[in-house]
Amino acid sequence: MEGIVGEIGKGPAQGDYVLVDPVWERRAGSGPIVGYVLELPHRQLFDTDGNHLLDDGAYDDVRPAGEGGFIDLLTTALDVEWTVDAAAVNHAWSRRA
Secondary structure, three states: OOOEEEEOOOOOOOOOEEEEEEEEOOOOOOOOEEEEEEEOOOOEEEOOOOOEEEEOOEEEEOOOOOOOOHHHHHHHHHOOEEEOOHHHHHHHHHHHO
């Protein structure tokens, strides 16, 4: 399975996973990736102070690292550790099912 998975390092959802599904330019799952859909472990995520961060199913355009996308937001606010390792992605998806 392709994708990105991140383990939340702090906050109310610590230890849960964020699943990031790539969205390709073409529907068939090929071509350049144009964005990502973030699948959260809960309908909403909150920071350590209880402030709302993001809703499940949010779409994010492709951006260079550090340029303010939702992945950067979650990395900073919740200390998310990201990986594209296929075994880790499959493990996170299996926990979600």
